[in-house]
Amino acid sequence: MKMKKTIRIAVTGASGQIAYATLFRIAGGIMLGRDQPMILQLLDLPQAQQVLKGVIMEMQDCAFPLLEDVFATDDPEVAFKDADIALLIGARPRTQGMERADLLEANAAIFKTQGAALNKVASRDVKVVVVGNPANTNAYIVMKSAPDLPAKNFTALLRLDHHRAVSQVADKIQRSVTSIEKMCVWGNHSPTMYADYRYATSNGESVQNMITEPNWNTEVFMPNVAKRGAAIIAARGASSAASAANATIYHLRDWLLGTSGKWVTMGVPSDGSYGIPEGVVFGFPVICENGEYEIVQGLDLSDEFSQQRIVLTLNELLEEQADVQKLFAE
Ligand code: NAD
Ligand code: LMR
Numbered sequence: 001m002k003m004k005k006t007i008r009i010a011v012t013g014a015s016g017q018i019a020y021a022t023l024f025r026i027a028g029g030i031m032l033g034r035d036q037p038m039i040l041q042l043l044d045l046p047q048a049q050q051v052l053k054g055v056i057m058e059m060q061d062c063a064f065p066l067l068e069d070v071f072a073t074d075d076p077e078v079a080f081k082d083a084d085i086a087l088l089i090g091a092r093p094r095t096q097g098m099e100r101a102d103l104l105e106a107n108a109a110i111f112k113t114q115g116a117a118l119n120k121v122a123s124r125d126v127k128v129v130v131v132g133n134p135a136n137t138n139a140y141i142v143m144k145s146a147p148d149l150p151a152k153n154f155t156a157l158l159r160l161d162h163h164r165a166v167s168q169v170a171d172k173i174q175r176s177v178t179s180i181e182k183m184c185v186w187g188n189h190s191p192t193m194y195a196d197y198r199y200a201t202s203n204g205e206s207v208q209n210m211i212t213e214p215n216w217n218t219e220v221f222m223p224n225v226a227k228r229g230a231a232i233i234a235a236r237g238a239s240s241a242a243s244a245a246n247a248t249i250y251h252l253r254d255w256l257l258g259t260s261g262k263w264v265t266m267g268v269p270s271d272g273s274y275g276i277p278e279g280v281v282f283g284f285p286v287i288c289e290n291g292e293y294e295i296v297q298g299l300d301l302s303d304e305f306s307q308q309r310i311v312l313t314l315n316e317l318l319e320e321q322a323d324v325q326k327l328f329a330e
Contacts, residue, residue, distance in 0.1 A: 006037040006068055008123070010083040012114065013090025014042035014072065015051040017238065018131060021245035022087065023055065027064040031249045032256060040070040043079035044090060076117035083122045085256075087248060088114060088142065091132025093239045094229075103133050108324050111138040115145025124149065127291075129251050131157045131244060135189045136267050136281040137320040143269060143281070144328055151279065152293075155255070156267030158193070158283035160240065160247035161185040164225045165195040172221070173210045175202045184285045184299070185225070185265045187313025188320075193283060194309035195225040199299060259288045263296055274301055274310070280317050 044052050052072040073079050091107045130139035135156040143154035162185050170177040179202040186194040200207040232240040263285040270276035273295045286293040
């Protein structure tokens with residue numbers, strides 16, 4: 001097999017639980033294929049370096065053919081140096097009883113520093129996915145803190161919500177998850193998100209026409225998807241990790257390698273589509289090709305219910321954005 005040029009992948013929060021469920025799959029070639037060699041550049045706090053050392057020992061023990069090098073650091077400028085891809089996972093996770101808004105303050109400073117470091121040392125085309133919550137607003141902070149890099153390269157993880165929505169619908173209609181296409185999750189990765197199966201199909205048939213039960217959408221589906229993160233925390237005593245890792249891997253794989261015309265959900269800076277103000281990092285249905293994403297256009301959000309849901313999630317994002325403006329004041 002002809003090998004591609006080696007790429008550098010930076011991962012933050014590298015000794016945490018999501019990273020542990022991510023790193024070994026990336027190094028095994030699950031994300032970008034078995035022809036893509038890589039160097040992994042792992043960032044975590046000084047107090048996490050000991051654990052990170054153990055993670056690297058385990059990676060070495062896998063003797064991954066694609067892993068040319070892996071190193072640990074507590075310095076963002078070392079971790080992001082020449083990075084082609086950055087997975088920003090490191091943040092304080094939500095614990096039981098906390099809402100995402102509580103995390104905003106604690107995490108905002110982290111993402112400002114990391115944005116500035118990416119701006120200074122990363123590849124000029126670095127592709128960034130923010131996983132650490134509140135993911136959309138953290139992605140906005142990183143993007144704003146890296147003015148020399150293309151704004152479109154800063155994205156937030158909404159793929160987990162997309163997978164949750166697909167899985168709920170597949171279970172409801174008793175079809176396989178692979179039969180489901182054209183799912184949308186609009187807005188914020190938070191309970192205000194608008195999970196929307198109006199356009200979804202299963203083997204080409206309208207999902208909406210197959211679900212006849214009144215109120216299943218508003219009373220079962222939407223709350224189940226929107227509150228799944230909290231339900232996992234209640235069940236596991238810790239926030240989702242393996243499923244978040246899986247979603248992160250698919251987010252990047254599809255962005256870099258393409259979706260063959262299929263829709264996936266990504267949190268991306270709005271270009272004004274659907275009336276979402278430019279720059280707001282918002283969950284949209286996208287199609288990816290040649291390392292670029294395009295927001296799916298022409299969907300109808302004009303009905304009263306969709307309008308209400310879009311306004312709710314957009315207003316939450318605008319409030320979060322307003323709360324972090326002080327970071328950019330000086
Ligand atoms: P974790 O506590 O297991 O790991 C977080 C790691 O980040 C720790 O190792 C910590 O030391 C590190 N860290 C903290 N500050 C850092 C900094 N400034 N630089 C580098 N590393 C730093 O948490 P986790 O379960 O891996 O979750 C990570 C984040 O992902 C949380 O914010 C969580 O809420 C979020 N999350 C998002 C989604 C999503 O769909 N967007 C899903 C699940 C979890
Ligand atoms: C999730 O959706 O599982 C994560 O964002 C964790 C959380 O805090 O909800």
